[in-house]
Amino acid sequence: xxxxxxxxxxxxxxxxxxxxxxxxxxxxxxxxxxxxxxxxxxxxxxxxxxxxxxxxxxxxxxxxxxxxxxxxxxxxxxxxxxxxxxxxxxxxxxxxxxxxxxxxxxxxxxxxxxxxxxxxxxxxxxxxxxxxxxxxxxxx
Amino acid sequence: xxxxxxxxxxxxxxxxxxxxxxxxxxxxxxxxxxxxxxxxxxxxxxxxxxxxxxxxxxxxxxxxxxxxxxxxxxxxxxxxxxxxxxxxxxxxxxxxxxxxxxxxxxxxxxxxxx
Ligand SMILES: Nc1ncnc2c1ncn2[C@@H]1O[C@H](COP(=O)(O)OP(=O)(O)OP(=O)(O)O)[C@@H](O)[C@H]1O
Ligand SMILES: [Mg+2]
Numbered sequence: 001x002x003x004x005x006x007x008x009x010x011x012x013x014x015x016x017x018x019x020x021x022x023x024x025x026x027x028x029x030x031x032x033x034x035x036x037x038x039x040x041x042x043x044x045x046x047x048x049x050x051x052x053x054x055x056x057x058x059x060x061x062x063x064x065x066x067x068x069x070x071x072x073x074x075x076x077x078x079x080x081x082x083x084x085x086x087x088x089x090x091x092x093x094x095x096x097x098x099x100x101x102x103x104x105x106x107x108x109x110x111x112x113x114x115x116x117x118x119x120x121x122x123x124x125x126x127x128x129x130x131x132x133x134x135x136x137x138x139x140x
Numbered sequence: 141x142x143x144x145x146x147x148x149x150x151x152x153x154x155x156x157x158x159x160x161x162x163x164x165x166x167x168x169x170x171x172x173x174x175x176x177x178x179x180x181x182x183x184x185x186x187x188x189x190x191x192x193x194x195x196x197x198x199x200x201x202x203x204x205x206x207x208x209x210x211x212x213x214x215x216x217x218x219x220x221x222x223x224x225x226x227x228x229x230x231x232x233x234x235x236x237x238x239x240x241x242x243x244x245x246x247x248x249x250x251x252x253x254x
Contacts, residue, residue, distance in 0.1 A: 048199070108173040111178075
């Protein structure tokens, strides 16, 4: 691969059932590009957690994934409520998810820590009432 | 232990993937919270859960899990089975509760992952 490849997905905030389709598509594309399975798993886990967060906390958003020779970059941008306290949100077990979300198997407060654990770089840019943009990189 | 052996000792129903029955599995993770599975189950090939919605299959897909075992008589719907089929993930369902299911598999030599 010499040129950079970019994939863009619009995530529907009202359809929990379909959450994960974008991550699934990226997983398939990376497989076809011949990316190593460890890197694919890291990208899949981190992006899936981010995609679920977009649906349960931010009413959807847009995910852009770019693949270059050296890394895979995921940018998850939403126009949700924003995150008031990032360091709190990054703690394992911290969650504001409603009971309904918990009964669906999410809301353990593990998503953001997982995203950090499975990526090599992660940056959160957030503004209350405006939205959140999370950028993550997995090195190849 | 193969998927077929797990099916036998758990008295489980094969909902999808008889053709995967001879796959050998080593590490198992059990949870109802999918974020816990994503955090701790990344080396596992089997997921045991009492949660029953499409995100269970999605979570399994992200981790390259080859077999999902639904406990407590939980039955995935046609949508979930179609998703599992498209990802070649075997699906078993047992009436046993989570603790009993894990106990039976452990007794038969399966161990946890991580
Ligand atoms: N995109 C977002 N917009 C607004 N708030 C967010 C967003 N992502 C995360 N948060 C906030 O950060 C908290 C922690 O997120 P995290 O993903 O770690 O846990 P969770 O989504 O609540 O549970 P889990 O990920 O285990 O299912 C959330 O409960 C929510 O308050
Ligand atoms: Mg989350």
